[in-house]
Amino acid sequence: MQARAMSERPRVWVSQPLFDDIVARLGEHFEVETTAEVTQHAPDAVNAILRRMDGALVTLNDPIGAVQIEGAPRLRAIANVGVGYNNLDVAALSAAGILASNTPDVLTETTADFGFALMMAAARRIGEAERWLREGHWQRWSFDSLLGADVHGATLGILGMGRIGQAIARRATGFGMRTLYHNRSRLPEAVEADCKASYVGFDELLARADHLLLVLPYSPQAHHLIDAAALARMQPHATLTNIARGGIVDEDALCDALERGRLGAAGLDVYEGEPRLNPRLLAQRRVVLTPHIASGSLATRRAMVALAVDNLIAALGYGPRAGDPPS
Ligand code: DGY
Secondary structure, three states, X not given: OOOOOHHHOOEEEEOOOOOHHHHHHHHHOOEEEEOOOOOOOOHHHHHHHHOOOOEEEEOOOOOEOHHHHOOOOOOOEEEEOOOOOOOEOHHHHHHOOOEEEOOOOOXXXXXXXXXHHHHHXXXXXXXXXHHHHHOXXXXXXXOOXXXXXXXXXXEEEEEOOOHHHHHXXXXXXXXXXXXXXXXXXXXXXXXXXXHOEEXXXXXXXXXXXXXXXXXXXXXXXXXXXXXHHHHHHOOOOOEXXXXXXXXXXXHHHHHHHHHOOOOOEEEEOOOOOOOOOXXXXXXXXXXXXXXOOOOOOHHHHHHHHHHHHHHHHHHOOOOOOOOOOOO
């Protein structure tokens, strides 16, 4: 046990309230400063805090780059609560010798559940049907109202075949779907066989998918990858579901495609300027909109925070070492 006098203990910042009982573990090793509310911190406010800190636990609400870490000589670790880390400027952090970590694996299955659910909601017009019913439009059962597209037996396209993409593909087998995927690199044959998924080129994926799911990490190369030209290659009945990052889709091009009947429906959990929404999206009937909750089951969000806490403790040198008994 590395006991230290209180005054010498490293200081860490928790950028918003998370689960108190989990975050309390940081207090075993560190002086902990927690921001009491969920807020969009200004870059200079973050910088003023990080100048005093050895480490920080942050979320996707917190961009951390050169400006935020300037003049922070003690800072050694940033633990991001999330698998996506496009809020971190990893090059700037590495150049400053700061370790960055994320929370993969613990959210895979929950996020895959949600991606599948959002795709189904878009295909079967569940959001639109619910709004219609609540607005009091339902007078009598009608055989041709709110007709959607089948999911079972359809062709699923997955763009980005990491852990979450693979977990979605495994779900699709239960629905008798044919799964095609495109990824930076092709998966080993054994993994393809396990997921019952076939590798195709980007254009072929767009052209053949009845339901296209975006599960790729955001990078400058992925910015507006789904633009007007990509949408024009999709089938007019197809659905597009995005649980990755908003910047991957050109939202105006998506609205154009929906308005012109060039796309069947969309399910979006992420947005380019979130939490601000493109007003054109709000006006689309055939779009299901959710507020970035794909990993949001209670158990998974707790697991994400627990992993981020472990990551921060380990990065600052207080984690279990080889040979330590399991805790
Ligand atoms: C992630 O982990 O990247 C999600 O988008 C946030 O939960």
